Amino acid sequence: MIAHSPLATSLASLQVKDPGKALDNLARANCRTVAQIALNWCLSKQGIVTIPKTNSVAHVKENCAASDFRLSVEEVQLLNRSVRCRGRGQLEMALRRVARQLLQVTGKNQ
Numbered sequence: 001m002i003a004h005s006p007l008a009t010s011l012a013s014l015q016v017k018d019p020g021k022a023l024d025n026l027a028r029a030n031c032r033t034v035a036q037i038a039l040n041w042c043l044s045k046q047g048i049v050t051i052p053k054t055n056s057v058a059h060v061k062e063n064c065a066a067s068d069f070r071l072s073v074e075e076v077q078l079l080n081r082s083v084r085c086r087g088r089g090q091l092e093m094a095l096r097r098v099a100r101q102l103l104q105v106t107g108k109n110q
Contacts, residue, residue: 022082039066041079
């Protein structure tokens with residue numbers, strides 16, 4: 001599975017889903033940025049590849065530094081409980097595939 005845009009549409013939109021500020025607290029405790037904590041959390045999930053957006057060299061360096069440490073099991077569990085993200089279920093993914101196919105057949109994809 002690929003986590004495309006793992007930081008949501010923006011880091012701020014991800015932080016809205018974290019009312020208890022677990023991302024901020026872990027960033028301070030680990031001397032990391034919130035983005036690095038969020039990316040490392042994605043990396044901690046088995047079978048997930050993350051593809052974060054970047055638009056500067058500084059962003060690339062920050063994103064790369066998200067992979068040179070590991071969150072503890074307890075920290076991962078805290079984020080799993082605290083951040084209210086949702087993944088797409090099988091039904092939603094199937095409906096999206098059908099919708100794309102319909103758009104291609106009808107030519108409305110252009």
